[in-house]
Amino acid sequence: VVAFFQPKRLAGQHVVVTAGPTFEAIDPVRGITNLSSGKMGFAIARAAREAGAEVTLIAGPVALATPRGVQRVDVKSALDMHLASTEHAQSATVFISTAAVADWRPATAANHKLKKDGSGATPKLEFVENPDILADVAQTERAVRGDLYCVGFAAESHDLLAHATAKRLRKKVPLLVGNIGPATFGQDDNALLLIDAAGSTELPRNSKLHLARQLVAEIAKRLHATS
Ligand code: CTP
Ligand code: CA
Numbered sequence: 001v002v003a004f005f006q007p008k009r010l011a012g013q014h015v016v017v018t019a020g021p022t023f024e025a026i027d028p029v030r031g032i033t034n035l036s037s038g039k040m041g042f043a044i045a046r047a048a049r050e051a052g053a054e055v056t057l058i059a060g061p062v063a064l065a066t067p068r069g070v071q072r073v074d075v076k077s078a079l080d081m082h083l084a085s086t087e088h089a090q091s092a093t094v095f096i097s098t099a100a101v102a103d104w105r106p107a108t109a110a111n112h113k114l115k116k117d118g119s120g121a122t123p124k125l126e127f128v129e130n131p132d133i134l135a136d137v138a139q140t141e142r143a144v145r146g147d148l149y150c151v152g153f154a155a156e157s158h159d160l161l162a163h164a165t166a167k168r169l170r171k172k173v174p175l176l177v178g179n180i181g182p183a184t185f186g187q188d189d190n191a192l193l194l195i196d197a198a199g200s201t202e203l204p205r206n207s208k209l210h211l212a213r214q215l216v217a218e219i220a221k222r223l224h225a226t227s
Helices: 039-050 078-089 133-138 141-145 160-171 208-226
Strands: 014-019 024-027 030-032 054-059 071-074 094-097 104-106 127-129 149-155 175-179 189-196 199-207
Touching: 014 039, 014 078, 024 104, 039 054, 039 094, 039 208, 054 078, 078 094, 078 133, 094 133, 094 208, 133 149, 133 160, 149 160, 149 208, 160 175, 160 189, 175 208, 189 208, 199 208
Parallel strands: 014 054, 014 094, 054 071, 094 149, 149 175
Antiparallel strands: 024 030, 104 127, 175 189, 189 199
């Protein structure tokens, strides 16, 4: 199905999507990251654009082409992503947080490449917690007022419904989307569990693009119900 035939359910909306992993520097040439491919977030950005929205895609380091008509902002670390997200969320009406944000970063990043000292000693890394981007955006005045609709994702290894329901309440977002296992990182398809105040709905296994279009339709439905 080409974009031309997608109903313009999000016309007039500005959608900000975060996607991919973050990269937390240890030194100028090393860091810590994760296996998120960014595919689900990029598919959602594409689907939102097809649905007529203005779309800003805040992407961690991924090897994916920018969907047509989408404004892309490349970031590396969780702190970069946090800054870009809070900035772009100021003018957004929907914020969709698909990024696999690193929960911790090395407490200090060395200015120079760490060298072996010949003794066999290994570096001792200390970590600090990264800010919770989604929770912070969801606590902004515009989000609390209902002018910015926030959507979170959760990849849980077990007890998806219980963990994702708790996460929705903890992050104070109206909609939380769970990836239904097995691990979806890098895969082209997925299955989703949508959790909102009314309960849960399953979107059965399909391509990430198909699911992204269904999710966009579900978000549009909820937007129009609250405005
Ligand atoms: N998230 C975020 N910033 C973080 C961590 C998570 O914005 N520092 C967002 C993710 O993009 C996702 C949601 O919060 O939309 C849930 O992420 P997840 O990793 O499942 O939850 P955490 O709160 O980090 O809890 P945990 O990893 O311990 O389960
Ligand atoms: Ca996490």
